[in-house]
Protein backbone atom coordinates (compact mmCIF):
# COMPACT_ATOMS: atom_id res chain seq x y z
CA UNK A 1 0.00 0.00 0.00
CA UNK A 2 1.28 3.50 -0.89
CA UNK A 3 2.79 5.24 2.11
CA UNK A 4 1.14 8.57 2.88
CA UNK A 5 3.95 9.94 5.06
CA UNK A 6 7.55 10.92 4.38
CA UNK A 7 7.10 11.44 0.63
CA UNK A 8 9.18 14.03 -1.27
CA UNK A 9 7.01 17.03 -2.14
CA UNK A 10 6.18 17.29 -5.85
CA UNK A 11 7.55 20.63 -7.10
CA UNK A 12 8.70 20.29 -10.71
CA UNK A 13 5.52 21.53 -12.34
CA UNK A 14 7.27 23.47 -15.11
CA UNK A 15 5.03 26.46 -14.51
CA UNK A 16 5.23 28.79 -17.50
CA UNK A 17 6.70 26.08 -19.74
CA UNK A 18 4.19 24.97 -22.37
CA UNK A 19 3.70 21.21 -22.56
CA UNK A 20 5.86 19.77 -25.31
CA UNK A 21 3.89 18.72 -28.33
CA UNK A 22 5.62 17.27 -31.32
CA UNK A 23 4.40 17.31 -34.86
CA UNK A 24 4.08 13.87 -36.42
CA UNK A 25 6.92 13.19 -38.83
CA UNK A 26 5.02 11.46 -41.66
CA UNK A 27 3.09 13.56 -44.10
CA UNK A 28 -0.67 13.36 -44.13
CA UNK A 29 -0.93 11.49 -40.83
CA UNK A 30 -0.94 14.34 -38.33
CA UNK A 31 -4.65 13.83 -37.69
CA UNK A 32 -4.46 10.05 -37.34
CA UNK A 33 -5.16 8.38 -33.99
CA UNK A 34 -2.55 7.50 -31.37
CA UNK A 35 -2.52 3.80 -32.30
CA UNK A 36 -2.07 4.56 -35.99
CA UNK A 37 0.76 7.01 -35.36
CA UNK A 38 2.42 4.67 -32.91
CA UNK A 39 2.35 1.79 -35.40
CA UNK A 40 3.56 4.00 -38.25
CA UNK A 41 6.47 5.02 -36.03
CA UNK A 42 7.39 1.35 -35.69
CA UNK A 43 7.53 1.00 -39.47
CA UNK A 44 9.21 4.31 -40.39
CA UNK A 45 12.46 5.55 -38.89
CA UNK A 46 11.78 8.85 -37.20
CA UNK A 47 15.25 10.25 -37.93
CA UNK A 48 15.30 9.63 -41.68
CA UNK A 49 11.51 9.61 -42.10
CA UNK A 50 12.00 6.55 -44.30
CA UNK A 51 11.61 2.78 -44.21
CA UNK A 52 13.14 -0.32 -45.76
CA UNK A 53 10.43 -2.94 -45.85
CA UNK A 54 11.18 -6.49 -46.93
CA UNK A 55 8.35 -7.97 -49.02
CA UNK A 56 7.99 -11.73 -49.37
CA UNK A 57 4.25 -12.16 -49.86
CA UNK A 58 4.69 -13.23 -53.50
CA UNK A 59 3.71 -16.84 -52.82
CA UNK A 60 0.05 -16.01 -52.36
CA UNK A 61 -0.28 -15.19 -56.03
CA UNK A 62 2.80 -16.87 -57.53
CA UNK A 63 3.46 -20.01 -55.48
CA UNK A 64 7.05 -20.88 -54.50
CA UNK A 65 8.80 -17.96 -56.20
CA UNK A 66 12.57 -18.19 -56.72
CA UNK A 67 14.23 -17.23 -53.45
CA UNK A 68 11.11 -17.99 -51.43
CA UNK A 69 11.06 -21.77 -51.74
CA UNK A 70 12.29 -22.05 -48.14
CA UNK A 71 11.55 -18.79 -46.38
CA UNK A 72 13.01 -20.15 -43.14
CA UNK A 73 16.39 -20.52 -44.86
CA UNK A 74 16.45 -17.45 -47.09
CA UNK A 75 14.30 -14.76 -45.50
CA UNK A 76 14.58 -15.33 -41.75
CA UNK A 77 18.30 -14.41 -41.77
CA UNK A 78 17.42 -11.11 -43.52
CA UNK A 79 14.70 -9.96 -41.16
CA UNK A 80 17.02 -8.30 -38.65
CA UNK A 81 18.31 -5.92 -41.37
CA UNK A 82 14.85 -4.70 -42.38
CA UNK A 83 12.59 -2.12 -40.74
CA UNK A 84 9.39 -4.08 -41.40
CA UNK A 85 8.39 -7.36 -43.02
CA UNK A 86 5.52 -7.80 -45.46
CA UNK A 87 3.98 -11.26 -45.66
CA UNK A 88 0.84 -13.37 -45.48
CA UNK A 89 -0.63 -14.83 -42.32
CA UNK A 90 0.20 -18.35 -43.48
CA UNK A 91 3.92 -17.63 -43.69
CA UNK A 92 3.86 -15.53 -40.54
CA UNK A 93 2.34 -18.30 -38.47
CA UNK A 94 4.23 -21.20 -40.01
CA UNK A 95 7.73 -19.81 -40.57
CA UNK A 96 8.46 -16.43 -38.97
CA UNK A 97 9.51 -16.64 -35.33
CA UNK A 98 7.49 -14.30 -33.10
CA UNK A 99 10.80 -13.42 -31.46
CA UNK A 100 11.82 -11.67 -34.69
CA UNK A 101 10.03 -8.71 -33.17
CA UNK A 102 9.75 -6.70 -36.37
CA UNK A 103 6.76 -4.58 -37.39
CA UNK A 104 4.53 -6.53 -39.75
CA UNK A 105 2.93 -5.23 -42.91
CA UNK A 106 0.19 -7.80 -43.03
CA UNK A 107 -1.28 -9.04 -46.28
CA UNK A 108 -4.83 -8.41 -45.09
CA UNK A 109 -6.46 -9.79 -48.20
CA UNK A 110 -6.25 -13.08 -50.03
CA UNK A 111 -6.94 -13.45 -53.71
CA UNK A 112 -6.67 -15.09 -57.08
CA UNK A 113 -3.38 -16.14 -58.62
CA UNK A 114 -1.34 -15.63 -61.78
CA UNK A 115 -3.13 -18.66 -63.19
CA UNK A 116 -6.40 -16.75 -63.47
CA UNK A 117 -7.40 -13.11 -63.44
CA UNK A 118 -5.45 -11.78 -60.40
CA UNK A 119 -6.93 -9.26 -57.95
CA UNK A 120 -10.18 -11.02 -57.07
CA UNK A 121 -9.56 -10.38 -53.38
CA UNK A 122 -11.29 -11.24 -50.15
CA UNK A 123 -10.64 -9.66 -46.75
CA UNK A 124 -9.10 -11.44 -43.79
CA UNK A 125 -10.82 -10.98 -40.42
CA UNK A 126 -9.52 -7.87 -38.64
CA UNK A 127 -9.32 -9.87 -35.41
CA UNK A 128 -6.68 -12.04 -37.04
CA UNK A 129 -4.61 -8.92 -37.64
CA UNK A 130 -5.04 -7.89 -34.01
CA UNK A 131 -4.10 -11.39 -32.80
CA UNK A 132 -0.98 -11.33 -34.96
CA UNK A 133 0.03 -7.92 -33.57
CA UNK A 134 0.48 -6.31 -36.98
CA UNK A 135 1.55 -2.75 -37.72
CA UNK A 136 0.08 -2.21 -41.21
CA UNK A 137 -2.90 -3.68 -43.06
CA UNK A 138 -1.85 -4.15 -46.71
CA UNK A 139 -4.69 -4.18 -49.22
CA UNK A 140 -4.42 -4.65 -52.96
CA UNK A 141 -6.33 -2.06 -55.00
CA UNK A 142 -6.81 -2.77 -58.69
CA UNK A 143 -7.47 0.65 -60.14
CA UNK A 144 -8.41 0.43 -63.81
CA UNK A 145 -9.14 -3.28 -63.71
CA UNK A 146 -12.66 -3.56 -65.18
CA UNK A 147 -13.40 -6.74 -63.24
CA UNK A 148 -11.97 -5.90 -59.83
CA UNK A 149 -11.69 -2.15 -59.38
CA UNK A 150 -14.97 -1.83 -57.48
CA UNK A 151 -14.49 -4.80 -55.17
CA UNK A 152 -10.90 -3.88 -54.28
CA UNK A 153 -11.88 -0.28 -53.52
CA UNK A 154 -14.62 -1.65 -51.27
CA UNK A 155 -11.96 -3.80 -49.57
CA UNK A 156 -9.80 -0.74 -49.03
CA UNK A 157 -12.69 1.29 -47.64
CA UNK A 158 -13.71 -1.48 -45.27
CA UNK A 159 -10.12 -1.94 -44.10
CA UNK A 160 -9.63 1.76 -43.47
CA UNK A 161 -12.84 1.74 -41.37
CA UNK A 162 -11.63 -1.26 -39.35
CA UNK A 163 -8.13 0.19 -39.09
CA UNK A 164 -9.62 3.38 -37.67
CA UNK A 165 -11.54 1.33 -35.12
CA UNK A 166 -8.52 -0.67 -33.96
CA UNK A 167 -5.77 1.93 -34.48
CA UNK A 168 -3.98 0.05 -37.26
CA UNK A 169 -2.84 1.98 -40.36
CA UNK A 170 -3.73 0.82 -43.87
CA UNK A 171 -1.25 0.35 -46.70
CA UNK A 172 -2.97 0.71 -50.09
CA UNK A 173 -1.09 -1.45 -52.58
CA UNK A 174 -1.63 -0.48 -56.21
CA UNK A 175 -2.19 -3.75 -57.98
CA UNK A 176 0.02 -5.89 -60.07
CA UNK A 177 -2.15 -6.11 -63.18
CA UNK A 178 -1.47 -7.86 -66.44
CA UNK A 179 -2.73 -4.91 -68.49
CA UNK A 180 -1.97 -1.97 -66.21
CA UNK A 181 0.51 0.61 -67.50
CA UNK A 182 3.05 1.83 -65.02
CA UNK A 183 3.38 5.46 -66.09
CA UNK A 184 3.06 8.60 -63.98
CA UNK A 185 -0.46 9.24 -65.21
CA UNK A 186 -1.71 5.83 -64.08
CA UNK A 187 0.37 5.67 -60.90
CA UNK A 188 -0.62 9.22 -59.99
CA UNK A 189 -4.27 8.33 -60.34
CA UNK A 190 -4.01 4.98 -58.53
CA UNK A 191 -2.03 6.33 -55.56
CA UNK A 192 -4.26 9.36 -55.21
CA UNK A 193 -7.40 7.20 -55.26
CA UNK A 194 -5.95 5.02 -52.47
CA UNK A 195 -5.10 8.10 -50.40
CA UNK A 196 -8.50 9.71 -51.01
CA UNK A 197 -10.12 6.51 -49.78
CA UNK A 198 -8.19 6.79 -46.53
CA UNK A 199 -4.99 4.71 -46.86
CA UNK A 200 -2.29 5.98 -44.50
CA UNK A 201 0.59 4.86 -46.73
CA UNK A 202 0.66 3.76 -50.38
CA UNK A 203 2.79 1.14 -52.05
CA UNK A 204 3.30 1.54 -55.77
CA UNK A 205 5.87 1.24 -58.53
CA UNK A 206 8.52 3.70 -59.60
CA UNK A 207 8.28 5.14 -63.11
CA UNK A 208 11.13 6.72 -65.04
CA UNK A 209 9.28 9.87 -66.00
CA UNK A 210 7.60 12.37 -63.68
CA UNK A 211 7.61 10.15 -60.60
CA UNK A 212 7.95 13.30 -58.49
CA UNK A 213 4.48 14.28 -59.73
CA UNK A 214 3.16 10.99 -58.31
CA UNK A 215 4.72 11.58 -54.87
CA UNK A 216 3.77 15.25 -54.79
CA UNK A 217 0.12 14.66 -55.63
CA UNK A 218 -0.18 11.93 -53.02
CA UNK A 219 -0.98 13.41 -49.59
CA UNK A 220 0.44 10.44 -47.65
CA UNK A 221 3.83 8.67 -47.88
CA UNK A 222 4.63 6.40 -50.83
CA UNK A 223 6.89 3.36 -50.68
CA UNK A 224 7.96 1.60 -53.85
CA UNK A 225 8.00 -2.06 -54.80
CA UNK A 226 11.13 -3.24 -56.55
CA UNK A 227 9.49 -5.27 -59.32
CA UNK A 228 11.29 -7.93 -61.33
CA UNK A 229 14.93 -8.68 -60.53
CA UNK A 230 17.39 -6.17 -61.97
CA UNK A 231 21.19 -6.16 -61.86
CA UNK A 232 22.11 -5.01 -58.33
CA UNK A 233 23.44 -1.61 -59.37
CA UNK A 234 20.28 -0.87 -61.38
CA UNK A 235 18.10 -1.81 -58.41
CA UNK A 236 20.09 0.59 -56.21
CA UNK A 237 19.64 3.29 -58.85
CA UNK A 238 15.88 2.63 -58.81
CA UNK A 239 15.78 3.06 -55.04
CA UNK A 240 17.89 6.22 -55.24
CA UNK A 241 15.71 7.77 -57.96
CA UNK A 242 12.55 7.01 -55.99
CA UNK A 243 13.90 8.50 -52.73
CA UNK A 244 15.27 11.58 -54.51
CA UNK A 245 11.85 12.08 -56.07
CA UNK A 246 9.93 11.94 -52.82
CA UNK A 247 9.34 8.29 -51.94
CA UNK A 248 9.39 7.60 -48.20
CA UNK A 249 11.02 4.22 -48.62
CA UNK A 250 10.99 0.90 -50.37
CA UNK A 251 9.00 -2.28 -49.89
CA UNK A 252 11.27 -4.54 -51.94
CA UNK A 253 11.22 -8.23 -52.53
CA UNK A 254 12.87 -9.87 -55.52
CA UNK A 255 15.63 -7.31 -55.88
CA UNK A 256 16.69 -8.22 -52.37
CA UNK A 257 16.07 -11.91 -51.91
CA UNK A 258 17.09 -12.83 -55.48
CA UNK A 259 20.31 -10.76 -55.29
CA UNK A 260 23.68 -12.55 -55.35
CA UNK A 261 24.07 -11.54 -51.72
CA UNK A 262 20.70 -10.66 -50.16
CA UNK A 263 22.10 -9.35 -46.85
CA UNK A 264 24.60 -7.12 -48.69
CA UNK A 265 21.79 -5.83 -50.93
CA UNK A 266 19.53 -5.03 -48.00
CA UNK A 267 22.35 -3.16 -46.26
CA UNK A 268 23.18 -1.25 -49.46
CA UNK A 269 19.53 -0.25 -49.95
CA UNK A 270 19.50 0.97 -46.32
CA UNK A 271 22.46 3.24 -47.11
CA UNK A 272 20.40 4.94 -49.80
CA UNK A 273 17.10 5.06 -47.98
CA UNK A 274 18.33 6.10 -44.53
CA UNK A 275 21.75 7.67 -45.04
CA UNK A 276 21.45 9.47 -48.38
CA UNK A 277 24.23 7.44 -50.01
CA UNK A 278 24.91 7.87 -53.71
CA UNK A 279 24.49 4.85 -55.98
CA UNK A 280 28.29 4.49 -56.19
CA UNK A 281 28.61 4.52 -52.41
CA UNK A 282 25.77 2.04 -52.00
CA UNK A 283 27.19 -0.26 -54.65
CA UNK A 284 30.62 -0.15 -52.94
CA UNK A 285 28.83 -1.06 -49.75
CA UNK A 286 27.12 -3.95 -51.56
CA UNK A 287 30.46 -5.28 -52.88
CA UNK A 288 32.13 -4.93 -49.48
CA UNK A 289 29.39 -6.76 -47.58
CA UNK A 290 29.12 -9.36 -50.31
CA UNK A 291 32.85 -10.14 -50.07
CA UNK A 292 32.67 -10.23 -46.27
CA UNK A 293 29.79 -12.70 -46.44
CA UNK A 294 31.82 -15.15 -48.61
Ligand code: 5RP
Pocket residue numbers: 055056057058086140173175176203225226227228251252253254255
Ligand atom coordinates in the same frame (compact mmCIF):
# COMPACT_ATOMS: atom_id res chain seq x y z
C1 5RP B 1 2.46 -7.70 -54.59
C2 5RP B 1 3.34 -7.01 -53.65
C3 5RP B 1 4.73 -7.48 -53.51
O1 5RP B 1 5.03 -7.56 -52.15
C4 5RP B 1 5.58 -6.49 -54.20
O2 5RP B 1 5.44 -6.57 -55.54
C5 5RP B 1 7.02 -6.40 -53.69
O3 5RP B 1 7.85 -7.23 -54.25
P1 5RP B 1 8.83 -6.92 -55.47
O4 5RP B 1 9.83 -5.91 -54.96
O5 5RP B 1 9.43 -8.26 -55.72
O6 5RP B 1 8.03 -6.38 -56.61
O7 5RP B 1 2.94 -6.09 -53.00
O8 5RP B 1 1.22 -7.18 -54.46
